[in-house]
Amino acid sequence: MSRYTPGEVAQRTGLSLDTLRYYERIGLLDGIDRTPGGRREYSDDDLGWLEILRCLRETGMPIQRMRRFAELCRDDDTIAERIALLEQHDQSVREQIAMLQAQRAHLRRKIDYYRAL
Amino acid sequence: MSRYTPGEVAQRTGLSLDTLRYYERIGLLDGIDRTPGGRREYSDDDLGWLEILRCLRETGMPIQRMRRFAELCRDDDTIAERIALLEQHDQSVREQIAMLQAQRAHLRRKIDYYRAL
């Protein structure tokens, strides 16, 4: 049950302070605690959620869709929809990987061609 | 030795007419022939080059870097640099694939977790 300052969270997650605030503003991050003085204080749960956000973001999910997912996660009766959304995203990640692998083959061929000169 | 109108090229490559013109403007596409009336007329070579551009773009190479590559390709004595640039990019594509695969594992775990509820 540790608590973290914004600076610590930035360091741990690799997200900038501005990005953390931005995510909160647009509703990706919700109910972050504050100290009596008004500073943010992140919990372990918050860090866990940020991990998920990072995962979705790095795999190319648009912010709008992440907001949709965040919204679903605020309502307990949406497990099926969450699964559907994540499955759909997983499919898109698989496609991305396949595309990259195919294009990488082209790249290798081009390199080999140059090497043969 | 076929010749293609902009519309045909757009259809074949999946790039928009605007994107084709944009690529030309910024120096990714060079020396596209014109009809006497001033319309663009693409060659098979141009289509081949567009294939390469697509490959680089889809694998996330920034436009600036693609311009550098295009520049190198205009000079015959730059084979080594072209190889270096492509090898470097290939490395980045490998990293992208690895990252996606790792994040996809997280995604699968999350989905399984939801399914278990």
Next chain:
DNA sequence: CTGATACCTGGAGCGCGCTCCAGGTCAAGC
């Protein structure tokens, strides 16, 4: 010859995902 359609140019505009800024507040160390 006449439309209709595809294409031309230069330049402005846009959506995304942050990032930066000004002007202030809080808190820990001396």
Next chain:
DNA sequence: GCTTGACCTGGAGCGCGCTCCAGGTATCAG
């Protein structure tokens, strides 16, 4: 008590990679 540095807010700005637009020209079918 004072300094210093991390943090606060609201809002503007930015870099990327296109995309759209206005106003005009070429080409082709009938």
